[in-house]
Amino acid sequence: MIDRVIIIKFLKFCAVGFSGMLIDFGTTWLLKEKVRINKYIANSTGFVLAATSNYIWNRIWTFESRNNEIAVEYFSFILISVAGLGINNLVIYILNDRLKLNFYISKLLAIGVVTIWNFIMNFIITFR
Numbered sequence: 001m002i003d004r005v006i007i008i009k010f011l012k013f014c015a016v017g018f019s020g021m022l023i024d025f026g027t028t029w030l031l032k033e034k035v036r037i038n039k040y041i042a043n044s045t046g047f048v049l050a051a052t053s054n055y056i057w058n059r060i061w062t063f064e065s066r067n068n069e070i071a072v073e074y075f076s077f078i079l080i081s082v083a084g085l086g087i088n089n090l091v092i093y094i095l096n097d098r099l100k101l102n103f104y105i106s107k108l109l110a111i112g113v114v115t116i117w118n119f120i121m122n123f124i125i126t127f128r
Contacts, residue, residue: 006123009063009119010119012061012062013058013062013115013118016057016058016061016062017054017115019053019054020050020051020053020054023046023049023050024049024050027045027046028043028045031045031046047081051077051081058077058122058127062127063123063127067127076122076125076126077122080117080121080122081118083117084114084117087114087117088107088110088111088113089110091106091109092107095110
């Protein structure tokens with residue numbers, strides 16, 4: 001049975017992830033549509049700002065980390081996030097391109113897979 005503390009951390013992790021999604025989409029939209037920056041630069045900027053915000057909130061609120069090696073912890077978090085982005089694209093490729101599932105259904109399922117991946121990896125590696 002899953003421990004109650006882990007469930008609470010997972011729910012906090014999801015709340016932080018939702019706020020990160022808003023930062024990612026908001027930044028990307030603002031830079032692409034209003035500032036007219038290249039869509040890939042806008043998208044990358046949104047990803048980095050969201051991942052950084054997620055790290056800070058997960059460090060403080062979700063995992064309550066007291067680790068003094070913040071740079072190492074941040075780098076670990078970002079590497080796991082980038083791996084998660086790769087998994088996200090792979091799941092979308094398999095479900096949408098290969099199995100012909102609707103793109104947004106594929107994206108939703110990919111987000112679910114990556115949320116679990118990111119939580120487990122950060123729980124056992126970054127914030128152990």
